[in-house]
Amino acid sequence: ATAEKLTLEELMGNQRKERANTITDLLKQLEPHRTGLKRTLKLGAQGADALTTLSCIRIRPDDMEILRQANALEVMSKLLDISDKTQLSNVLSVVLTMTNSEAGSDFFFSLYPKLVACIRKCSHAAVAALSNIVQYVDETKRERLRQDKVDVALSEVMNSSNPANGSVFAAFSVAVLVGQFEDHPLLKTSERLIQQCCEALDCFMKGFSYMGLIGDVWEVLIGLANLSVNDANKRLLLQHGAAEKAFLILRSDKRGIKTEMYALKLVNNLMFAQDLSLLVPDCEDVLNMLVEKAATPENKSFASMSLFQLQRRREPQRPQAAAAAQKEQEEPHVMLSYPWKYQTFMLWLKDQLEASGFKVWIDVKQMTASLLASMAAAVENSSAVVVLVSQEYMLSEACRTEAEYAYSLKKHIVPVKVEDFEPRGWLGALVGSKLFFSFKEGTDKEQKLRDLINEISRQTNCLDRQLSSASFQPPPTLYEQQQQQQQ
Numbered sequence: 001a002t003a004e005k006l007t008l009e010e011l012m013g014n015q016r017k018e019r020a021n022t023i024t025d026l027l028k029q030l031e032p033h034r035t036g037l038k039r040t041l042k043l044g045a046q047g048a049d050a051l052t053t054l055s056c057i058r059i060r061p062d063d064m065e066i067l068r069q070a071n072a073l074e075v076m077s078k079l080l081d082i083s084d085k086t087q088l089s090n091v092l093s094v095v096l097t098m099t100n101s102e103a104g105s106d107f108f109f110s111l112y113p114k115l116v117a118c119i120r121k122c123s124h125a126a127v128a129a130l131s132n133i134v135q136y137v138d139e140t141k142r143e144r145l146r147q148d149k150v151d152v153a154l155s156e157v158m159n160s161s162n163p164a165n166g167s168v169f170a171a172f173s174v175a176v177l178v179g180q181f182e183d184h185p186l187l188k189t190s191e192r193l194i195q196q197c198c199e200a201l202d203c204f205m206k207g208f209s210y211m212g213l214i215g216d217v218w219e220v221l222i223g224l225a226n227l228s229v230n231d232a233n234k235r236l237l238l239q240h241g242a243a244e245k246a247f248l249i250l251r252s253d254k255r256g257i258k259t260e261m262y263a264l265k266l267v268n269n270l271m272f273a274q275d276l277s278l279l280v281p282d283c284e285d286v287l288n289m290l291v292e293k294a295a296t297p298e299n300k301s302f303a304s305m306s307l308f309q310l311q312r313r314r315e316p317q318r319p320q321a322a323a324a325a326q327k328e329q330e331e332p333h334v335m336l337s338y339p340w341k342y343q344t345f346m347l348w349l350k351d352q353l354e355a356s357g358f359k360v361w362i363d364v365k366q367m368t369a370s371l372l373a374s375m376a377a378a379v380e381n382s383s384a385v386v387v388l389v390s391q392e393y394m395l396s397e398a399c400r401t402e403a404e405y406a407y408s409l410k411k412h413i414v415p416v417k418v419e420d421f422e423p424r425g426w427l428g429a430l431v432g433s434k435l436f437f438s439f440k441e442g443t444d445k446e447q448k449l450r451d452l453i454n455e456i457s458r459q460t461n462c463l464d465r466q467l468s469s470a471s472f473q474p475p476p477t478l479y480e481q482q483q484q485q486q487q
Helices: 008-012 021-044 049-057 061-069 072-079 085-098 102-107 107-118 122-135 138-145 150-160 169-180 193-203 216-229 231-239 242-249 257-271 281-293 297-314 341-354 369-379 393-397 397-408 423-432 445-460 477-487
Strands: 332-336 360-362 382-388 412-417
Touching: 061 072, 061 102, 061 423, 072 107, 072 341, 085 107, 085 122, 102 107, 102 122, 102 397, 107 138, 107 150, 122 169, 122 216, 122 297, 122 397, 122 412, 138 150, 138 169, 150 169, 169 216, 193 242, 216 231, 216 242, 216 257, 216 369, 231 242, 231 257, 242 257, 242 281, 242 382, 257 281, 257 297, 257 397, 281 297, 281 382, 297 369, 297 397, 332 341, 332 369, 332 397, 341 360, 341 382, 341 393, 341 397, 341 445, 369 382, 369 397, 393 397, 393 423, 397 412, 412 423
Parallel strands: 332 360, 332 382, 382 412
Antiparallel strands: none
């Protein structure tokens, strides 16, 4: 409005509508005036008030050049030093809007130290802007945020008793930053906070604001999905209706791809804690529908894993998904269970075990709906399961599904390592005090392979299996594995 010398009333045509409709109309009417963005930024260099017009513009990739020419990053950085709380709040509202996209969050990423510093002055607005950055940037930038203790700063707000400080959005940000670590101390929340998080989801589902903020449902679901990695949080989320809300979203024909994905991740995590059919009677029907009609292959895979877990709880010895799959081998085999990152090493191990006389089953494709039944049959018909223990394995829903199913069937689990890693959480409980076989750099690989073969032979009563020195080939180095993975 300022850029085009229009008053807000002129721009809106003096219309009075519901807030959501007003914002939508305003954005539509601003669309032809995007060329005014550069002039607006120049006005903003003179003070914070002029910049508030930018709070109506969602930054797109093709706006980046305008922002660079206008030195927007430097302008915003200086404005974040303002001491007046009212003006600072105006600036933060602009940062909030301008970071509400991948392009905007990436462009303004370097502002995060100043946003952390603003938490003590304007907690709610600063936390909301940081939440955008955390959600939209890639994992490399998230690692930088973790290194600079942004998760710790946000956790202080998260544990605040006053939701007006932004505790819910701080919790979502912390969950995205550390949610892959099941036992991370920052993931431990209170029942009060979990209740507030579920209330935020309710509000966004109905199109209402929560604590003055309006957002997409997926922005809440990504936080809840990461919070649900923690077992204590799973129980609290179930108590406050998270499962029912997730299935309500999944039944809707209007769900977006991200909304569908994070709702399925939440369901999949909660399924590890409870049979959700006890809370949602039609959950099996919904999951079967999503196995066929989910928006992406990844989403179909999440639906399949949840369906598999549901069926395993009902009939632990033989899930329906596995029963439908034909047994691929009549002779028991050794199954290799691993995260995708280490495929090159596991293919090497497969060759060595086969050269020693073992029959080996390995999945060389990433887990999909069609492969899940085959995996179940492979676990059932295995005499031992070799698990590549690593952080990637611990974080993988597919790996956890394989490992816990093998454990439930009392299969012999043989852990191997290629890097330093101490298993925690569910993986630590699963491998317990078992003997690890380490193929880390600097170890005697041939001797370790002999020891591994002897252990598998002992557990499977295949005492005639031995490693032939002539057949031994050294495993690929970590560098070679990384190169192969990139290829």
